[in-house]
Amino acid sequence: MTTSAIKSQKTLVSTDLGKDQIKLKHIIKSLPKECFQKNSRKAWTTIILSLSMAALGYYFLAISPWFLLPIAWIFTGTALTGFFVIGHDCGHRSFANRRWVNDLVGHIFMMPLIYPFHSWRIGHNHHHKHTNKLEEDNAWHPIRPEVFASWGKNRQSAFEFFMRKRLWWIGSIGHWAVVHFDARKFKPKDQASVKLSVAVVLIFAAVVFPTLIITTGVWGFIKYWFIPWMVYHFWMSTFTIVHHTAADVPFSPADKWNAALAQLSGTIHCDYPRWIEILCHDINVHVPHHISTAIPSYNLRLAYDSIKQNWQPYLHDECQFSWQLMKDITDNCQLYYTGVGYKTFDEYYAGK
Template sequence: MTTSIIRNQEINNRLNNPELRLKDIIKTLPKECFQKNQRKAWTQALLSVVMAGLGYWTIAVSPWFLLPIAWIFTGTALTGFFVIGHDCGHRSFAKRRWVNDLVGHLYMMPLIYPFHSWRIKHNHHHKHTNKLDEDNAWHPIRPEVFSSWGKTRQSAFKLFMRQRLWWVGSIGHWAVVHFDANNFKAKDRADVKLSVAVVVLFAAVVFPTLIATTGIWGFVKFWFVPWLVYHFWMSTFTIVHHTFADVPFEAKNKWHEAMAQLYGTIHCDYPKWVEVLCHDINVHVPHHLSTAIPSYNLRLAYSSIKENWGDYLHDEFKFSWSLMKQITDQCQLYKTDVGYKTFNEYYAGR
């Protein structure tokens, strides 16, 4: 038995103690972690606008061989737009709800991401993190579900994992989940329709204007490719936050809130420029303990968590191709009460 499995079992034994509650962990965090600072919030918002503007200027003036660098920078800056909207969705950007809703729509609009649609679904993820059949973010596929699929769908999923196409995963999630009001409860549909209308109107005005003034290539160069880079980070952040071979997903009757949010959320360090442009969203453990913590206070909260609850945290990682290879090679199917299995292990056991 490997050291990681032994440690995982020890942590499971501790966290499955019914006396350990998430709110008790939250109480150990410094009060400053929850304080909204309008100067910091609007500075982050302005930084994202300036950096995206710099990125678009760089795209406009760059020779063809420098365009990939300009695209990567701009798409990463646009990911910062999403993080601003993310804070707004959790009501941690401003004190007034209408300000959060307005800024959230404005910052998610260029990404064609309906704000309320995302907000509602994302809050569901926080309530059911790493719960089988409930978590609606990046969740594992169980063998019995996989076997119920047709051959075409099975082949597509195997290609997706084996060819390490995780980076397009959020595009499918965005397209399938967020534009259909029928995917939401009746009480939420008016908000969803409003947010969909906002992004449709934006696209109806901006896209034809962009094509008319810069051509199809201009649309691809200035919007589509940076948008793909944004989705690269969106997909990458989402899978890394809660996926590793020893991170458990539990059935409803065994799910433990503290374990899911504390041990089931992974801290991963990215290059400094990515952290700055994306407003530290990958300091993710404190965010899953309490969504009330603004992004500019995440590092302060994480320092406290490591000091008080370090023995319960998952190992930290640094972003790399080898890390993504390890995740996609090992975390392919998930057997309830057992853990992840590879496709080869699945077929060998049949």
């Protein structure tokens, strides 16, 4: 769709409403209808792309000399991140019209990552309902000083070490391990689905991991699964923290939280090298995904162009992925003071 066509789709622009009057339905109404249309060809093309790129990555791993393995690992792990994004669309029912197709494809593509599909789907939908809401957002939320003060010394030290040493890239591993495997943490109506998804990944691991070790040795397991899996978690952790974290991004208590503004201005668009965005199916064009999870990944750029046309004053500044960006986030966004914003550990200790 051309820029002029997007402009012609305007039914409501940001200047028509006061800041406190904006609701998600207003933003959704302003988007072109094409943004919400599922396209089977495009959807299955993402699968072909991810499968072929992962196969290419494993081929490189098999033939590469030792000094090229880091490049092959980065490429393969990034391709596997595309597997997660396909499962992500399935979890939001934006991959296919039939629920059973979404569930089947979601399980298949999250299975090699040992990610229980329904466990993630249920928890992740909670994140969308409570984005940037203090105490409720379960994807990434800042730690308030009073919460930090209530922790024991060991837990405080561990969190400080995590932030000061810039270990954000392993954050999603802890979230994966703690949240997704215990059905008791979910509502009774969801527990059967969670148990099914956990069983799927455990059966996969019970069959594939021993087979891989028997045929390629322990080093083969590390080379072909564990390190690419760690690269995947690097991107999973990075995407998660960058999507909603900057020194000026507010987290609000429930009584002051505005759903539309939280999704619109509390979600950050970050540009990554194009090869990463291709392999990860544009998941980093993240603002429209938070406006409506019904938008398939292949329509995110179209939707974002429209959002910029209509709602630019409320969008957070775009950023570009770099080591400096991650350094700024982990160095400055350490503890969150309600109504004030982020402060560092050093500022926290100085004020005691």
